[in-house]
Amino acid sequence: MDLKKPVTDPKVLEAIHIMRANNTPETRSQMVHAVMQGRFLAPVHIEPEPQTDENGCAVLTPDATVGFHMLPTKDGQRFLLAFTDWDELKKWKPAGKQQVLTIGFDEYSRVILRPDSVAAGFVINPFGVNVSFNKNFLASVQAQKGLSATSAVTQQTTIPSGTSVKLGQPQKRPDAMLQAVSAFLAERDSVRAAYLGLIEMENQTHYLIAVDLEGDCSGIFEGIAAVAKPYLGGVALDMVTLENSLGKEAAKQINPFYQKNE
CATH class of the missing domain: 3.30.460 (Beta Polymerase; domain 2)
Known part of the structure; x- marks a missing residue:
């Protein structure tokens, strides 16, 4: 990511505030759409620590491993963190160096829906607007996206008579x-x-x-x-x-x- 470029996503926050003020199916849909189009700061731990090039972009080695920080809930679930800007991220970790990636909805979904993932979902600005998306919702959205991307319609299988x-x-x-x-x-x-x-x-x-x-x-x-x-x-x-x-x-x-x- 570009370490010199500030990261803000006002459209996501605007859609969340509109939905909170008037919670209807339409405003919820608009909020989800904004989140799906947004980019977020995801706190991570990268080993070995990446170097930065002359443009301020982090360069990962081929053997680098990336682990995502998670926030536990009272019932024991763990959610990946998604911050809309640096000020929100600092509410979680106010001081010290923090490694981050800038990723979107699909990247969060891929990480959370992996078979070995223990994440229950991801949460946007947990110390601010605090909006979360659980694993079942992410799977449903990805299924619908996969469906819209194909023209084939799957129907119930019919076995011809007499087939063994x-x-x-x-x-x-x-x-x-x-x-x-x-x-x-x-x-x-x-x-x-x-x-x-x-x-x-x-x-x-x-x-x-x-x-x-x-x-x-x-x-x-x-x-x-x-x-x-x-x-x-x-x-x-x-x-x-x-x-x-x-x-x-x-x-x-x-x-x-x-x-x-x-």
Whole structure:
């Protein structure tokens, strides 16, 4: 980042203040849009410490590691920090040298949604406006972005009559994919549970996700496909509801990887 350039994001703060003064679906949407377009100061620890070039930009070595500072909550969750300006950052750490990166919504999402991440989300100006975005919300937004970026529409899988299908479970669970899908499903009130199987038909092996839901599956399969895509590794993904005979069989044989919290 440019160490000489001041960092401020007045549009984000303006949108937050407008939303706080008049909390409506429209002002919330405008606030989220502003945050998605914004850039924030993220306190980090970089090892080895980077040097600065003649332009004042930090230069990281190829073997550098970056760790993000987090703020714990009373219930034990930990949130990455996002500051709109240096004054807000100094409310967290008023003195001493502080390493920072300037990153945006998507970068926060990628860090938080990693399989090995312990972060529950990120919080903007925790000692000021104190607006947080949790992991489930970030997963939902990324799923919708993935959906809008593709023209393909994923529909419920239909197995042709007479096709021989063998249902089992993957020897190695795709845990990263299941975590991403679970985070997406947690934002969908209509979904009660989901099951992961492995089906073999016509000499091909596919993942199968069977979804127990109430009502229409519109948007559910598209969202699952969007968040699962980066983790498929070339394996096809089929999806069914429990109204499908294959879905019913999956629910009988397999423990759910996702269940709705009642």
